[in-house]
Amino acid sequence: MDAYLELTDVEIAFPTPTVPFVAIQNINLKIAKGEFISLIGHSGCGKSTVLNIVAGLYQATKGGVILEGREVNQPGPERAVVFQNHSLLPWMTAYQNVELAVKQVMKNASKGEIKDWIEHNLKLVHMDHAMHKRPDEISGGMKQRVGIARALSMQPKVLLMDEPFGALDALTRAHLQDSLMEIQNELNNTVIMITHDVDEAVLLSDRIVMMTNGPAATIGEIADIKLTRPRNRVVLTEDADYNRYRQQVLSFLYEKQAKTEL
Numbered sequence: 001m002d003a004y005l006e007l008t009d010v011e012i013a014f015p016t017p018t019v020p021f022v023a024i025q026n027i028n029l030k031i032a033k034g035e036f037i038s039l040i041g042h043s044g045c046g047k048s049t050v051l052n053i054v055a056g057l058y059q060a061t062k063g064g065v066i067l068e069g070r071e072v073n074q075p076g077p078e079r080a081v082v083f084q085n086h087s088l089l090p091w092m093t094a095y096q097n098v099e100l101a102v103k104q105v106m107k108n109a110s111k112g113e114i115k116d117w118i119e120h121n122l123k124l125v126h127m128d129h130a131m132h133k134r135p136d137e138i139s140g141g142m143k144q145r146v147g148i149a150r151a152l153s154m155q156p157k158v159l160l161m162d163e164p165f166g167a168l169d170a171l172t173r174a175h176l177q178d179s180l181m182e183i184q185n186e187l188n189n190t191v192i193m194i195t196h197d198v199d200e201a202v203l204l205s206d207r208i209v210m211m212t213n214g215p216a217a218t219i220g221e222i223a224d225i226k227l228t229r230p231r232n233r234v235v236l237t238e239d240a241d242y243n244r245y246r247q248q249v250l251s252f253l254y255e256k257q258a259k260t261e262l
């Protein structure tokens with residue numbers, strides 16, 4: 001496979017008063033352009049650490065990350081991050097929050113072009129009707145939509161999502177998953193998404209990367225999700241392949257990597 005994003009032998013050892021704490025080790029992963037990858041694993045195994053290294057927020061102590069032939073060693077707008085808690089600026093409207101990101105990447109554009117682009121991205125996530133509202137005037141799901149619009153508006157090479165729907169109720173979550181699939185169908189982004197939700201991982205991903213328990217966590221298994229797109233959650237519940245993938249991930253998490261402590 002032609003790797004667009006490549007993690008090679010990635011390891012990170014966090015300093016402690018005694019010996020360094022090796023959180024993740026031997027992480028090797030080649031990701032193609034347009035691929036949707038989910039990272040799944042028990043709490044504390046190192047999923048966010050992997051994402052933070054790709055975001056350039058953490059430096060690997062061994063190995064490294066290459067994106068389109070260039071080493072990643074600091075944050076950059078070509079790798080946009082969506083966090084679980086929206087992280088919108090509370091005193092700004094949805095429009096202004098997206099504008100802040102757009103102005104970073106469209107430095108030579110006219111006012112009209114910038115406005116059109118902000119509105120286009122808010123429309124993509126179905127937030128154009130509430131674009132002049134501030135975060136405290138919209139629901140949790142709507143805030144996540146704005147966060148996604150803000151990330152997409154930078155036209156990142158890679159979209160990094162750290163449990164983007166983790167704080168939402170099941171129905172809102174399902175709506176956002178469907179929106180994300182529509183957007184993905186249109187834009188063909190390269191995505192790495194952390195999730196704890198097995199159904200979400202199978203529904204959205206091209207591949208599910210399953211991490212072993214830490215310390216020194218690594219990739220245990222990778223499931224190649226060959227379900228045709230577009231995918232429909234209701235139809236899939238009856239699909240034998242869907243259920244087989246689901247079973248594979250559940251078996252990894254609760255049998256092979258079962259956690260005994262609470």
Ligand SMILES: Nc1ncnc2c1ncn2[C@@H]1O[C@H](COP(=O)(O)OP(=O)(O)OP(=O)(O)O)[C@@H](O)[C@H]1O
Pocket residue numbers: 014015021023041042043044045046047048049050214
């Ligand atoms: N900056 C840091 N300094 C020291 N240790 C850290 C740091 N960041 C993460 N760790 C440790 O690395 C391990 C992996 O943490 P990480 O947050 O990546 O796990 P996770 O799989 O994302 O967890 P969760 O699913 O609960 O969010 C944990 O033991 C954590 O305590």
